[in-house]
Amino acid sequence: MFDFSNVTGWIHDLLSSFMADWLVVVTECVLIGLGLLLAYALLALFYIYFERKVCAAFQCRLGPNRVGPFGLLQSFADMFKILIKELISLKHTDKLLFALAPYLVIAASMLAFAVLPWGKGLQIIDFNIGIFFLIAVSSIGVLGILLAGWSSNNKFTLIGALRSGAQMVSYELSIGLSVITMVAFAGTMSVTGIVEAQSECWFIFSGHIPAIIAFIIYMIAGTAETNRGPFDLPEAESELTAGYHTEYSGIHFGFFYLAEYLNLFIVAGVATLLFFGGWMPLHIPGWEGFNDVMNYIPTPIWFIGKAVVLSFVIIWFKWTFPRLRIDQLLALEWKYLLPINLFNLVLMVLVIVYGLHGPVCPVIE
Amino acid sequence: MATIQEKISKLFPAATFEQADTLQITIPDAQLQSLARTLRDDADLAFDFLVTIVGMDWKDSLGCIYYLASSTHANTLAIKVSTTDRENPMLHSVSEVWTIAEIFEREVYDFFGIVFIGNKDMRRLFLNIDWVGYPLRKDYDTNPDLNPVSIENERQSDGTDMYLENAEGKIEKKHRLIFEKDDFVVNIGPQHPATHGVLRFRTAVDGETIKKIDVYMGYIHRGVEKLCEDLTYPQTLHFMDRLDYFAAHNYHHGLCLCIEKAAGIEVPRRAQVIRVIMDELSRIASHCLFIGTFCMDLGATTMLFYALRVREQILDIMDKTCGARMTFNYDVIGGVMADLDENFVADVKALLAVLPKNIKEYNKIFTGNVITKNRMEGVGVLSKADAIDYSVTGPSGRASGWACDGRKTHPYSIYSELDFEQVVMEEGDSMARFKCRMKEIEESARIIEQLIDNIPAGDICAKVPKVLKLPVGKWFQMVEGCRGVFAVYLESDGSTKPYRLKIAPPCLPLAAVVDHITSGNKIADLITIGGSLDYIVPDMDR
Numbered sequence: 001m002f003d004f005s006n007v008t009g010w011i012h013d014l015l016s017s018f019m020a021d022w023l024v025v026v027t028e029c030v031l032i033g034l035g036l037l038l039a040y041a042l043l044a045l046f047y048i049y050f051e052r053k054v055c056a057a058f059q060c061r062l063g064p065n066r067v068g069p070f071g072l073l074q075s076f077a078d079m080f081k082i083l084i085k086e087l088i089s090l091k092h093t094d095k096l097l098f099a100l101a102p103y104l105v106i107a108a109s110m111l112a113f114a115v116l117p118w119g120k121g122l123q124i125i126d127f128n129i130g131i132f133f134l135i136a137v138s139s140i141g142v143l144g145i146l147l148a149g150w151s152s153n154n155k156f157t158l159i160g161a162l163r164s165g166a167q168m169v170s171y172e173l174s175i176g177l178s179v180i181t182m183v184a185f186a187g188t189m190s191v192t193g194i195v196e197a198q199s200e201c202w203f204i205f206s207g208h209i210p211a212i213i214a215f216i217i218y219m220i221a222g223t224a225e226t227n228r229g230p231f232d233l234p235e236a237e238s239e240l241t242a243g244y245h246t247e248y249s250g251i252h253f254g255f256f257y258l259a260e261y262l263n264l265f266i267v268a269g270v271a272t273l274l275f276f277g278g279w280m281p282l283h284i285p286g287w288e289g290f291n292d293v294m295n296y297i298p299t300p301i302w303f304i305g306k307a308v309v310l311s312f313v314i315i316w317f318k319w320t321f322p323r324l325r326i327d328q329l330l331a332l333e334w335k336y337l338l339p340i341n342l343f344n345l346v347l348m349v350l351v352i353v354y355g356l357h358g359p360v361c362p363v364i365e
Numbered sequence: 366m367a368t369i370q371e372k373i374s375k376l377f378p379a380a381t382f383e384q385a386d387t388l389q390i391t392i393p394d395a396q397l398q399s400l401a402r403t404l405r406d407d408a409d410l411a412f413d414f415l416v417t418i419v420g421m422d423w424k425d426s427l428g429c430i431y432y433l434a435s436s437t438h439a440n441t442l443a444i445k446v447s448t449t450d451r452e453n454p455m456l457h458s459v460s461e462v463w464t465i466a467e468i469f470e471r472e473v474y475d476f477f478g479i480v481f482i483g484n485k486d487m488r489r490l491f492l493n494i495d496w497v498g499y500p501l502r503k504d505y506d507t508n509p510d511l512n513p514v515s516i517e518n519e520r521q522s523d524g525t526d527m528y529l530e531n532a533e534g535k536i537e538k539k540h541r542l543i544f545e546k547d548d549f550v551v552n553i554g555p556q557h558p559a560t561h562g563v564l565r566f567r568t569a570v571d572g573e574t575i576k577k578i579d580v581y582m583g584y585i586h587r588g589v590e591k592l593c594e595d596l597t598y599p600q601t602l603h604f605m606d607r608l609d610y611f612a613a614h615n616y617h618h619g620l621c622l623c624i625e626k627a628a629g630i631e632v633p634r635r636a637q638v639i640r641v642i643m644d645e646l647s648r649i650a651s652h653c654l655f656i657g658t659f660c661m662d663l664g665a666t667t668m669l670f671y672a673l674r675v676r677e678q679i680l681d682i683m684d685k686t687c688g689a690r691m692t693f694n695y696d697v698i699g700g701v702m703a704d705l706d707e708n709f710v711a712d713v714k715a716l717l718a719v720l721p722k723n724i725k726e727y728n729k730i731f732t733g734n735v736i737t738k739n740r741m742e743g744v745g746v747l748s749k750a751d752a753i754d755y756s757v758t759g760p761s762g763r764a765s766g767w768a769c770d771g772r773k774t775h776p777y778s779i780y781s782e783l784d785f786e787q788v789v790m791e792e793g794d795s796m797a798r799f800k801c802r803m804k805e806i807e808e809s810a811r812i813i814e815q816l817i818d819n820i821p822a823g824d825i826c827a828k829v830p831k832v833l834k835l836p837v838g839k840w841f842q843m844v845e846g847c848r849g850v851f852a853v854y855l856e857s858d859g860s861t862k863p864y865r866l867k868i869a870p871p872c873l874p875l876a877a878v879v880d881h882i883t884s885g886n887k888i889a890d891l892i893t894i895g896g897s898l899d900y901i902v903p904d905m906d907r
Contacts, residue, residue: 055667058667059669059670060670061670155549155551155552229664230664241558319666319667320665320730321664321734322660322663322664322734322737322740323663323665324736325739325740325889326887326889327573327887328739
C-alpha cells in the first residue's frame with residue numbers, strides 16, 4: 001500500500017528547506033485549505049449529479065443528459081447559476097444572524113472533513129481523539145440551522161428550525177452511542193487507530209451482531225442527522241415550503257444545499273471508517289493472494305468508493321420512503337433507537353470481554 | 366312522492382307544492398327551520414344530505430332553493446324560500462340542521478346578499494371583502510369602475526358579523542373574531558405546494574398541533590355561473606372542463622344530461638356508451654393523479670412518476686379521440702363531439718392489461734410501507750354521520766361508510782345496466798380514503814371491460830336544433846364526478862340562455878370539512894388529510 005505521508009512529508013521537507021518554520025506552517029495551512037475547498041466543491045458537484053441520476057433511475061426517468069456527455073456538466077452549470085444569482089436582502093430580518101447562519105452550517109461540515117481518513121497517510125489532522133472531535137464539530141451545524149430559521153422572521157422557517165433542533169439533538173444521541181459502541185470495539189478514538197485495527201477484517205464482519213446493529217442504527221440516525229428523507233422534516237417541502245432556508249437566495253441558499261450533500265458524504269464516510277475499514281482494502285484472513293491483489297487498489301479509491309456506495313443507500317431511502325411526522329420521528333429515536341443502542345453497547349462490551357469477535361489488530365498507541 | 370307531499374302538507378299547512386323533475390316545497394321563511402328539522406329527523410323522510418343551496422333572484426323576490434337527498438333512500442326534494450325585501454334580505458339559516466349549510470349560505474350571501482339569521486359566519490366566501498354589489502343579482506352593475514383591480518395588498522377581516530335572533534324574535538347583529546387574540550396563525554397557502562391550487566388555510570397552531578383552521582377561498586373564482594347567464598347553452602358546456610380539470614368528462618356529462626332532459630333530446634346508444642367509457646377513463650386518470658400527488662405530499666416523490674405513467678397512457682387515448690389532454694370539450698348536447706379514434710379499442714385494452722400490474726406495484730411500494738401506515742391510519746377520521754352532515758361525497762364519503770355513489774343511488778345514462786360494486790369502507794381515515802380510490806380504479810376498469818367490446822354502431826350525436834331554446838322550467842341533475850356528487854341546477858326562462866345555472870361542486874364540502882377533521886392533529890396531518898380529501902381548487906371556487 002502506498003503511504004501518502006511520504007508525499008506530505010516530502011512537501012514538508014521541501015518547504016522547510018528554504019522557509020522559516022512559521023512560514024512553513026502558514027503555507028501548509030493555505031495549501032490544505034485550497035485542497036479542502038477543491039475537494040469540497042468537486043464532491044458536492046459529483047453528489048448533485050449522482051443523486052439526480054440515482055433518483056431518475058428510481059423514477060423511470062433519464063435524469064440530466066443535455067449539458068455535456070451524459071449530462072456531466074449539468075451540476076457545473078447549476079453551480080455557476082447559483083453563484084451569479086442575486087442575494088435578496090429582506091426587511092425585518094436579523095441581518096447579522098441571517099448572514100452568519102449558512103457559514104456556520106458550511107464551517108461545521110468543513111471541520112468534519114478534516115478528520116476523515118482519505119487514504120493511508122492522507123488525513124488533515126490525525127490525533128488521538130479524532131472521532132470525538134468529529135462528533136463535536138458536526139454538532140455546530142444545527143446551530144446554523146436554528147439561526148437561519150430564527151433570523152428569517154418567518155413562521156415557516158421558525159417551525160422548520162424548531163423541528164430541526166428537536167430532530168438533530170435527539171439523533172445525535174444515537175450517532176454518539178453507536179460510535180461509542182465501535183470505539184469500544186476498536187479500543188481507540190484515533191481515526192488512524194480505528195482503520196489500522198481493521199487491517200485483517202472490517203468491523204462489520206469481525207464485530208459480530210452488535211456491530212451490525214450499531215451500523216443499522218448509525219445509518220438511520222445519520223440520515224436523520226443530514227435532514228434527508230424520510231427524515232427531511234425541517235425542510236419538508238409539502239408542509240413548510242422549504243423549511244428553515246425558505247428565505248435564502250443565491251449562494252447563501254447554495255451553502256445550505258452544498259452542506260446537505262457534504263454532510264451526506266461525511267455520514268457515509270464515518271460509517272465507512274467505523275464499519276468498513278476506512279481506506280483499508282478488503283482483507284479476508286487467510287486469503288493472502290486475494291489480500292495482495294486488493295492492496296494494489298489505491299487507498300483513496302477504497303475510501304471514496306465505500307462512502308459513495310453507502311451514500312447511495314441513504315439516497316435510496318430518500319427516494320423510496322414517505323416522510324415521518326415529527327412525533328413519530330421523536331418516538332422512533334427515544335422509544336426505539338436509544339434503548340436498543342444502550343442495550344447494544346452492553347452487548348458489545350460482553351462480546352469484547354469474552355472475545356467472541358473476529359480478528360482485530362491490537363492497537364498500538 | 367305523493368306520500369311525502371301528504372305528510373308535509375299535514376304538518377305544514379302553509380307549504381305549497383310544485384312537481385318539476387324534483388318535488389319542490391315552497392315554505393314561508395319562518396317555518397323553514399322546523400321543516401328542515403322534520404325532513405332530516407323523520408325516519409320516513411330522512412333527508413339528511415343537503416346537496417346544495419341554489420341562490421335565486423326572481424327579480425321581484427330573492428330566495429334560495431335547497432336541494433336535498435338522503436343517505437338511505439333515493440328520493441330527492443327541493444325546498445324553496447323567498448323574500449321580497451331586496452334592500453335587507455334575510456332568511457333563516459339551516460346550518461344547525463345541516464352543518465355544510467354554513468358554507469353554502471356564505472356563498473349565497475356572497476352572490477345575492479341574502480343574510481342568514483343564525484349562521485355564525487357571514488363573511489364573503491369567494492369575493493374580496495370590499496367587493497361592491499352582489500354579482501348574481503339580476504340588477505348587478507357590471508361597471509368595472511366599481512370594482513377596480515386592486516394593486517394593494519389583499520385586505521382581510523379577522524372577524525365576522527353574525528345575525529342572531531333573540532328570544533323575542535328580534536334580530537341582533539354581533540361581531541365575532543375568527544381566531545383568539547394570541548393565536549399563532551400560520552398562513553398555509555394560497556401559494557403552497559400542498560394545497561393543490563390556490564387555496565389558503567389560515568391555521569392557528571400550538572407548537573405543531575393545529576387548533577383551528579379558517580379556509581379562505583376564492584383565489585381562482587372566475588364567476589362561471591355569472592358568465593353562463595350570458596352564453597347560449599352549447600357555449601356554457603366548455604366551462605365544465607375548467608372546474609374539475611382532472612376529470613372534465615364527468616362534469617360535461619352532467620350538464621349535458623341536464624340540458625338534454627330539459628330539451629327532451631334522446632341520446633343515441635353509441636354516444637351513451639362512449640360517454641360512460643370516457644367518464645370511467647377520466648376516473649382512473651384522476652385517481653392515478655391523486656395517488657401520485659398524495660404520495661408526493663407525504664414525501665414519497667417517486668410514487669408520483671409511477672402513477673403518472675398510467676395517467677399519461679389515458680391522456681394519450683383522450684388526445685387521439687378528443688384532440689386534447691385536459692380540456693376535452695368532448696361531450697356535446699345530444700351526444701359526443703367526434704367519433705372514436707380507430708385505435709381507441711386497442712389502446713384501451715392495452716391500458717386495461719397493464720392496470721392490475723400497476724396497482725399491485727403501487728401497493729408494494731407505498732400502501733404496505735410502515736411509515737405510510739403510521740402517517741395515514743387513524744389520521745383525520747371522518748365519521749359517517751359527519752360525512753353526511755358535511756355533504757362529503759365521493760371516495761372521501763364512501764371511505765367513511767356512506768354509500769353515496771351517484772352512479773348507484775341516482776343512476777343516470779347506462780349505469781343501471783352495468784355490473785360494478787360501490788366501494789364502501791368503514792374506517793373513515795386517510796388510509797381508507799386512499800384505499801377506496803385504489804379500489805375504484807379497479808371497479809372503473811371493470812366497467813370499461815364490459816363496454817369496450819360492445820360499443821354499438823350508430824350515430825354519435827342526436828339531431829339538435831342549431832339554436833337551442835329550452836322551455837320555461839327548472840331541472841336538476843346529479844352525476845358522480847371523480848371527487849363526489851356533482852350537481853347542476855338549470856332554470857330557463859324560454860330563451861337561448863340559462864336564466865340561472867347553478868353548479869354544485871363536490872370539492873366545496875371537501876374543503877369545508879378540513880377544519881373539523883384536522884383540529885388537534887399535527888401540521889403534517891393537515892397535508893395528509895387535505896391530500897386524502899383530494900379537493901380541486903378551481904372546482905370549489907368556480
